[in-house]
Amino acid sequence: MNLMNNSDILFLFMAAPxxxxxxxxxxxxxxxxxxxxxxxxxxxxxxxxxxxxxxCAKGPMMNFxxxxxxxxxxxxxxxxxxxxxxxxxxxxxxxxxxxREHGRVGHAAMRYYHVMYQMFIFSMILALMSNNIxxxxxxxxxxxxxxxxLVSLYRTPTAIEAAWKYFxxxxxxxxxxxxxxxxxxxxxxxxxxxxxxxxxxxxxxxxSGKLEPTILSLAFVFLMVGYGTKVGLVPLHNWLPDAHxxxxxxxxxxxxxxxxxxxxxxLVRCKALVDGSTxxxxxxxxxxxxxIMSILVxxxxxxxxxxxxxxxAYSSIEHMGIATFGFGLGGPLGTFAALLxxxxxxxxKSAVFYTAGHAALMHGTQEMDKIRGLFKGNPLVGxxxxxxxxxxxxxxxxxxxxTEFLIxxxxxxxxxxxxxxxxIGLAVAFAGLIRVVQPMVSGEVPDYQKPVAxxxxxxxxxxxxxxxxxxxxxxxxxQWFNTAxxxxx
Amino acid sequence: xxxTIDTASHVINFLAAxxxxxxxxxxxxxxxxGLIHLFVxxxxxxxxxxxxxxxxxxxxxxxxxxxxxxxxxxxxxPYIFYKLIHLLDIRKEVENVVxxxxxxxxxxxxxxxxxxxxxxxxxxxxxxTRPTLAIALASVLIGLLMIITRKNAVTxxxxxxxxxxxxxxxxxxxxxxxxxxxELGVALDILIAALIxxxxxxxxxxxxxxxxxxxxxxxKEDEPDE
Numbered sequence: 001m002n003l004m005n006n007s008d009i010l011f012l013f014m015a016a017p018x019x020x021x022x023x024x025x026x027x028x029x030x031x032x033x034x035x036x037x038x039x040x041x042x043x044x045x046x047x048x049x050x051x052x053x054x055x056c057a058k059g060p061m062m063n064f065x066x067x068x069x070x071x072x073x074x075x076x077x078x079x080x081x082x083x084x085x086x087x088x089x090x091x092x093x094x095x096x097x098x099x100r101e102h103g104r105v106g107h108a109a110m111r112y113y114h115v116m117y118q119m120f121i122f123s124m125i126l127a128l129m130s131n132n133i134x135x136x137x138x139x140x141x142x143x144x145x146x147x148x149x150l151v152s153l154y155r156t157p158t159a160i161e162a163a164w165k166y167f168x169x170x171x172x173x174x175x176x177x178x179x180x181x182x183x184x185x186x187x188x189x190x191x192x193x194x195x196x197x198x199x200x201x202x203x204x205x206x207x208s209g210k211l212e213p214t215i216l217s218l219a220f221v222f223l224m225v226g227y228g229t230k231v232g233l234v235p236l237h238n239w240l241p242d243a244h245x246x247x248x249x250x251x252x253x254x255x256x257x258x259x260x261x262x263x264x265x266x267l268v269r270c271k272a273l274v275d276g277s278t279x280x281x282x283x284x285x286x287x288x289x290x291x292i293m294s295i296l297v298x299x300x301x302x303x304x305x306x307x308x309x310x311x312x313a314y315s316s317i318e319h320m321g322i323a324t325f326g327f328g329l330g331g332p333l334g335t336f337a338a339l340l341x342x343x344x345x346x347x348x349k350s351a352v353f354y355t356a357g358h359a360a361l362m363h364g365t366q367e368m369d370k371i372r373g374l375f376k377g378n379p380l381v382g383x384x385x386x387x388x389x390x391x392x393x394x395x396x397x398x399x400x401x402x403t404e405f406l407i408x409x410x411x412x413x414x415x416x417x418x419x420x421x422x423x424i425g426l427a428v429a430f431a432g433l434i435r436v437v438q439p440m441v442s443g444e445v446p447d448y449q450k451p452v453a454x455x456x457x458x459x460x461x462x463x464x465x466x467x468x469x470x471x472x473x474x475x476x477x478x479q480w481f482n483t484a485x486x487x488x489x
Numbered sequence: 490x491x492x493t494i495d496t497a498s499h500v501i502n503f504l505a506a507x508x509x510x511x512x513x514x515x516x517x518x519x520x521x522x523g524l525i526h527l528f529v530x531x532x533x534x535x536x537x538x539x540x541x542x543x544x545x546x547x548x549x550x551x552x553x554x555x556x557x558x559x560x561x562x563x564x565x566x567p568y569i570f571y572k573l574i575h576l577l578d579i580r581k582e583v584e585n586v587v588x589x590x591x592x593x594x595x596x597x598x599x600x601x602x603x604x605x606x607x608x609x610x611x612x613x614x615x616x617x618t619r620p621t622l623a624i625a626l627a628s629v630l631i632g633l634l635m636i637i638t639r640k641n642a643v644t645x646x647x648x649x650x651x652x653x654x655x656x657x658x659x660x661x662x663x664x665x666x667x668x669x670x671x672e673l674g675v676a677l678d679i680l681i682a683a684l685i686x687x688x689x690x691x692x693x694x695x696x697x698x699x700x701x702x703x704x705x706x707x708x709k710e711d712e713p714d715e
Binding site: 132134135137138141142145148149152155156157158160161162163164165167168171172175176178179182183185186189190194195196199212214215218241242246 | 606609610613614626629633636642645649652653656659660663664665667668670671674675677678681682685686688689692693696697702705706707708
């Protein structure tokens with residue numbers, strides 16, 4: 001006897017973060033708040049895994065009157081999102097406690113932090129599971145709103161400036177995406193009739209061939225600019241380095257590792273829809289152009305950074321550029337690699353942010369010139385940073401090497417003219433990252449270095465998964481990706 | 490009252506023109522109080538248009554959307570703004586806006602651009618509201634222009650909300666409004682955004698001693714090497 005059907009599991013999956021947020025409002029800044037945060041995130045992850053198992057057994061499904069759906073593309077991102085949210089909660093427990101002791105965050109701010117942490121997870125899961133393009137938009141905006149005041153949590157002038165920029169630029173971007181959504185609805189309404197049914201992905205994809213190509217092309221321009229702003233694609237990326245470097249480190253990890261994925265997910269679904277209507281590579285070429293520009297600009301920007309979190313923020317732009325480029329390239333190989341890239345980048349980038357946070361706590365600064373002697377000071381932090389940056393730069397045998405290699409191969413096969421640019425971007429970013437990590441980890445321990453209560457487990461688990469994926473891709477993942485590739489064709 | 494389709498589209502075009510007019514007026518308005526008044530008028534025109542289209546096309550959900558617009562954009566948000574302006578004591582603040590005439594020309598350019606951009610939609614649409622989509626897009630873009638050119642946090646927010654007005658107008662023009670659940674969700678987002686904006690004004694004001702975002706220039710890429 002099955003006690004729960006899939007609607008119940010999906011409901012639990014979305015309710016868990018919401019209920020956790022409600023509990024955390026009551027708990028406030030009391031001692032068990034971080035533990036409740038972890039428990040809530042773990043419950044969300046458990047529900048996500050249960051949903052994935054359901055999906056494996058029964059295939060795609062729709063719930064709650066077609067309002068939500070589960071397919072290969074969103075279930076994979078949903079499990080990833082809830083997993084990273086859980087490990088980040090583990091990391092955040094010790095990290096935020098130390099920030100609290102250092103007096104960087106106050107009593108009220110801690111309550112706000114935990115509540116919004118869960119609301120942020122909730123909005124991301126809502127965005128992923130929603131079958132309605134309008135609700136997807138609402139949830140994406142909600143995710144921005146939940147994180148804006150987290151970015152300015154420390155109330156320093158730079159943090160407030162970063163949050164304001166984030167708020168205004170992403171607000172404008174997402175408003176433009178809404179105009180694109182209206183245009184999609186306009187085209188869909190002609191075929192599917194008025195009402196909510198014409199905004200469902202499942203319906204839209206079925207009739208994509210009948211949608212008016214000129215309208216959808218126009219809509220895609222708006223969607224690309226709108227969601228592209230949230231992905232952090234050059235030249236719409238101005239907010240990203242600020243927001244990712246000024247906020248608390250757990251939030252940097254979530255923004256870089258998860259929120260960018262959600263924005264790109266929206267864009268990829270839109271692209272599949274537009275492709276189905278226009279039958280040209282219009283959307284794909286646009287994504288490739290934005291992608292390559294991001295890789296190049298971010299690659300060269302990495303070279304100039306002095307702040308460790310800022311540097312990794314630029315690296316996020318670079319990696320999002322790679323994934324966008326891969327999706328734009330299309331084809332089985334490009335799409336497969338881009339999907340895998342989202343996974344390995346999320347895990348690596350959040351792991352690297354955790355260690356960067358530890359290193360910054362030890363030295364009381366995020367300036368890379370001042371971070372020295374990690375191997376001697378705290379070998380585990382030193383090695384995590386070293387290996388994490390190596391993985392991030394794309395060294396074998398880590399997973400990012402695999403995906404970058406696959407995307408490069410696909411480029412040479414399908415669009416050889418783009419290959420040199422891609423290669424230059426990757427090489428510059430590689431050099432930029434490797435160059436700065438060596439002085440940080442080696443050398444003597446400076447006298448201002450302090451011990452840190454580090455949460456090593458999340459870092460090690462993430463890096464281990466990235467390593468395993470670099471060596472061998474599990475069957476179920478392979479299957480999901482192939483189904484998703486088939487859907488996005 | 491009986492309206493022929495012809496008179497109806499005249500009324501709709503007239504309301505759209507008023508909406509665009511308020512957009513331009515906002516672009517040129519330097520006083521914060523004046524801006525809020527213009528924002529209220531824009532909300533009234535938007536709601537009137539939504540309700541009228543709802544009446545003509547017999548779409549009841551547009552009435553709900555119109556009521557939401559009135560509640561949110563004519564009463565609640567302006568009220569919050571008034572309160573904040575009094576609390577922060579910036580009633581008399583006048584902003585330096587350079588080159589208003591240039592801004593006007595750019596605005597006119599945006600209107601023409603919008604007409605050009607939305608021409609495929611006009612050709613395909615059969616709705617009586619179809620000519621107004623260009624105006625909706627133009628007010629979105631003029632709101633964007635306002636955010637770019639203004640340096641005061643409150644003005645930027647009003648520009649942002651003017652953009653949202655344009656978007657609601659676009660939804661009414663193109664498709665007689667989006668499904669209710671979506672419109673409600675968007676309205677909720679705007680409400681939350683407005684609350685966060687309010688909190689932000691205080692943070693900015695206490696940290697920088699003014700609401701000018703000009704001083705926010707610490708996070709620049711090309712810092713000279715020390």
